[in-house]
């Protein structure tokens with residue numbers, strides 16, 4: 302008899318505990334579901350993905366995020382910060398997501414979750430048109446400017462040595478240093494590279510041998526419900542052609558690399 306009572310007690314306790322745990326989870330609804338607001342962290346020095354126009358952050362990422370927010374019936378708030386700070390802001394829950402032409406890398410995947418990919422890129426080397434860097438081999442031993450913590454920084458450090466890398470908080474600052482003759486080249490994603498070259502006289506681009514990169518939206522690993530909601534909307538926008546239309550508004554179709 303004692304044994305049966307003990308067993309019943311254990312069973313009751315187990316059920317209570319499970320129900321309790323369940324309740325706790327329900328209480329931990331993502332704040333986005335209540336506020337109906339998505340907060341996007343970005344670094345708006347990266348045309349055509351994010352940059353300022355008339356005091357407002359515009360570009361491919363801003364438009365895609367707005368389309369996602371519209372689809373979910375949420376408002377969108379964009380927070381501009383150092384590229385270097387975006388993942389920490391995402392991890393801490395200070396923002397809903399990081400969207401900054403951000404490449405999926407194994408190191409980043411270890412600390413955040415990524416959405417489906419919505420765009421691709423390759424790294425480019427910006428040089429002075431009349432300078433002596435004509436091929437990738439010529440980059441060896443030269444002063445290379447990069448935006449801190451970007452894939453350009455990571456790859457260039459690996460390939461050319463930390464002692465040759467000059468890190469800048471903005472891609473535009475790296476390009477200004479190149480124009481001023483303080484460094485010999487800048488390694489950065491191909492689309493901003495094209496925009497920087499178009500905005501500054503006397504610069505030109507070499508493509509690197511680095512593999513194609515996939516851009517995606519970063520989320521805290523602790524926030525899978527929000528990730529699923531945002532990613533669900535993103536996938537619908539990919540499938541119905543909206544994302545392609547937004548990208549082609551900023552990057553003429555003939556320049557988009559074939560998939």
Ligand code: ARG
Pocket residue numbers: 343344345346347351384401402403404405422448450451452453490514
């Ligand atoms: N794709 C590169 C990376 O993920 C560079 C991204 C820089 N983005 C920016 N908004 N500044 O590292």
